[in-house]
Amino acid sequence: MDALLEQIIADFHERPLPQLTRRTVELPALTNKIDTVIGMRRTGKTWFLYQQMQDCMERGIPKECLLYINFDDERLYPMQRDELRRIPETYYRLYPLHKQNTCYFFFDEIQNVDGWEPFVRRLLDSENIQLALTGSSARLLSREIASTLRGRAITTEIFPFSFAEVLTHQGIDHDLFRPPGAEKRALYANRLHQYLLQGGFPEIQGVEAPYRQQILQEYVDVVILRDVIERHGVTNIVPLRYLIRHLLNAPATLFSVNRFHNDLKSQGIAIGKNTLHEYLEYLIDAYLIDTVPIFARSVRRRQVNPRKVYAIDTGLAQAFRHDAHVDRGRLLENMVFTALRRQRLEISYFRSEEGYEVDFHTTSRDGIRQLIQVSETLSNSQTRQRELRALVVAMEQCQLNTATVVTVDEAERIEQHGRLIEVIPAWRWLLTQT
Incomplete structure (x- = not known):
């Protein structure tokens, strides 16, 4: 030796x-x-x-x-x-x-x-x-x-590469000290679209789509085997795989163990609700997915309301799509979540009693709070009205004077009832996160 x-x-x-x-x-x-x-x-x-x-x-x-x-x-x-x-x-x-x-x-x-x-x-x-x-x-x-x-x-x-780290990996300067010109903005927007689809795992950068999907699926298989089945002695593997496919196929959505348990039961798959709760925690421990509770001062309200589920990387979510459709809105929200998660913020989602919802309410370790809404575009008048109304309600109830809307490529400053809402392209927002 x-x-x-x-x-x-x-x-x-x-x-x-x-x-x-x-x-x-x-x-x-x-x-x-x-x-x-x-x-x-x-x-x-x-x-x-x-x-x-x-x-x-x-x-x-x-x-x-x-x-x-x-x-x-x-x-x-x-x-x-x-x-x-x-x-x-x-x-x-x-x-x-x-x-x-x-x-x-x-x-x-x-x-x-x-x-x-x-x-x-x-x-x-x-x-x-x-x-x-x-x-x-x-x-x-x-x-x-x-x-x-x-x-x-x-x-x-x-975590997998951030957007800034992907640009660094590709040799693309991303210093925002000087405002980028039209050519650089177009380059950032192009790379953002790639990042949404392929995610940030270092090994798959630049790999063609079919191979990339296979590699990412194999990553998940290893996590299932080594970090869940072997580590926790899981023997009821069928519902575990159903759970993983469901979560990765539907990022940035509400998830209820009770509802999922009923879905499995209707398909003749037997498993206890407590076991499903355990499986969910195993996947969080393995850094495969993460969950976000509702914003509430009441512990009971946080416990009884469903949590939103996110993949740890958008590439994993896209690799487990049941079809070729690209839901850019969901991927964009998942991407924003992973950027916030890297900062170790306290993250929740806001929902008012009237049903108005904001994707993220965050609190830093210094107590700084922010509201972030994610929308692929505000060009549709109904979407714009819905998203901005939800932010105004949330700002009033959270006693905040500013909020952010992250879009694919739109920029705007909006004043609503004496409060400021900044609309910012995702590439710019990502490059300002530390």
Whole structure:
């Protein structure tokens, strides 16, 4: 094992880091805290670690002060937890002078070793290191980290590429410091349409539609198998697959477990309501979908009203369409949700007693609130009246003086009853989100 670890460490220090598309996320890297990076499979967690290594080297830290171990390396199978101690021992034997310096250890997919948690806690306490871990969402979820690492970890979530990151990946400048001209606006609008359909998973950027759909469907199959069936011991697989297809085929819609349970029952598929609730939570834990409650101060009202369901990426939703139809309105709303979700905002939807609905009410960690309506277009007079009326009612009841309407490509400033509504193209809105 020692000879193998020496070879793995030497190979890492000898190889150049891969060229990567820079993510806008940063690690906190707090003293005496373990950075844990989580998210759905194939979102780029490993490459995000490479970005952190590159940043270290740009700050003048020698590469020999960095250690990267990928526990998915088949040469390490089957590594036992009592062998983990050999990693720092081997490293410091190779670089004894670095024991006096701060070193940076990056452990990828460490959950492959049973009982890894005491090792990383001891390593953080006994050595002068900054430690970052990644893991599949199957066994390195945020709530599990909280219990197993006993408050020693701080979590960073990785999602598929944002719109800005996709433009960066394609080599397209997206600095809005200067207003873009007509040609640049047309380019942004074109790329927005692509982004709506293909989503942001790094691997499928630029892949033709049939292959892209197949790859994304295979992503979901792996999540079902590894992060739901194996992890939770699910045996009633038929209703689970029905649930996933239903949710991904109908993004940005209200979902009721009771109604879905009745639909399954009418088809002769047996499953309990409580089990369906559990399945839904499993899919949220695996970062496949997410849900949004109604905006209400009453806990009971939030509980009894149905939640809206969103895919974690619009590409997944489009890959599970039953037909070739593109519902740009739903995809646009789902895209806005994922942008808000990246910011770790408190998200809900607003519905008045009269039935007026606004897609998003958000609250930041600083207490800043905003109302966001999503509409493909306001060119239709009935649509315009409905969307603006809902926003005015919501602004009055939420005591807010401003609101936003995100459209495909329209821009306008509207005053209604002393309140300001800004209509903004989706590409511009996305590029202003941080």
